[in-house]
Amino acid sequence: MSDALIRLKDVNVTRAGQSVLENIQLNVTSGEIVTLIGPNGAGKTTLVRAVLGLLRPDSGDVWRKPKLRVGYMPQKLQVDPTLPLSVLRFLRLVPGVNRNTALAALGEVGAGKVIDSPLQGISGGEMQRVLLARALLRKPELLVLDEPVQGVDVAGQAELYALITQLRNRYQCGVLMVSHDLHLVMSTTDQVVCLNRHVCCSGHPEQVGNDPAFVELFGRNAPSLAIYHHHHDHAHDLHGAVCQPAAPAHDQPHTHNHDHGDSCKHG
């Protein structure tokens, strides 16, 4: 694929003798939104760190498009309270940024009014937007967002996801994000990757997203219920290990209730 941004092949990561990621395959192309979901400890953040080059996998290939410009939004940013830093000054840590470009980026994420506030004094939702603005200032080809809606109320979450889609449409950048709540991202994402140390399943969220009322109804009221279609090529035993490899992939998209427990049981 010519417009591939990153390609991960058979990536394995081990920490303290424990396998954290096993045989991960992952592609992100430009203009595509890929969402990583999975339970706590599934290795979502580890995978993101491998994509970013912050950690070296024990085996496997991480290919990045040469000179790929990445805009990264970390899970959280805690600045020492003794460091007097305004939002503007924070954004100006990116080379070549002046007040006007910073204001433009903040305006784009709807946070123009905090430009002169101290970084430690803004709310969680504002902070997420400021981080997104900083990622945008790098004119990214790939946006990597680690739980972009963390600490944001539900209405704000939907808004943020809509914003991310908007930004993708405008800049045609690839987006790789980590999320807990599929119900909110399903209408905005192109590919969902369900992770539980290995890639359990991946695929397009079903086009029920065409009907916003559906998202409204199911999304808001049933956080653990998510409906999308994807291909299963294996099943899991109680411990989440693959016990039935290479069953034929379903040809027909199917709807199913997806309830992730600690050990990712489904089938």
Next chain:
Amino acid sequence: MADFLLYALLAGLALAVVAGPLGSFVVWRRMAYFGDTLSHAALLGVALGFLLDISPAIAVTVGCLLLAILLVTLQQRQPLASDTLLGILAPSTLSLGLVVLSFMREVRIDLMGYLFGDLLAISPTDLAWILGGSAGVLVFICALWRPLLAITVHEELATVEGLPVATLRMTLMLLIAVVIAVAMKIVGVLLITSLLIIPAAAAQRHARSPEQMAFGASVIGILAVCGGLALSWYKDTPAGPSIVVCAAGLFLLSFLLPKR
């Protein structure tokens, strides 16, 4: 003005200027203990300088640089927490320095001078060393200001944005090592970190940008040096501790001014 007083003033001012921005980083990155360890090890550098018959200034500078590198390496290679590691190294190197010195009976040194500084006894050579060292560090700090600030805010973000984080971190530590080596003659190994931290902490409450804090810390440091030397001149108090007392006084004073 007496020559020795002029030398003392120039040396103190040079140190105060460079300690402002560097001390701000020490405060932001919570490296106070790191500075303490390096300064305690400076005495070991002095002892080794006598043992190998090289100039103490060079011995201390090289010693501090080597220890900084050792610390960074150890922090990455073993599981002990940084403060535990520093808590082992600080007293060990200080004690080792004292023990080594005690073996060299032919060498008679003024231990108090090394521990608490001997500002009024600096020679033109010392002064040249101090001015040169401070100027060099200041140039580096100014040139690397934005990348250093970026890694202080968020190291991973800085890595993703393409900054050489490990190199920058090491550079900052080496700069601190040089300043400590330079400052030893002025305030002594036991008081060096105070000169880095107190002015920065005093400036922090009233600063609205990193640059303001760094600049304010330099100004407060300059005031402390002038005040300390005046106290020492008129009341015959030890110069190094007088400077630190003045800095501490200014820090307390910073609480009285209304916060902006």
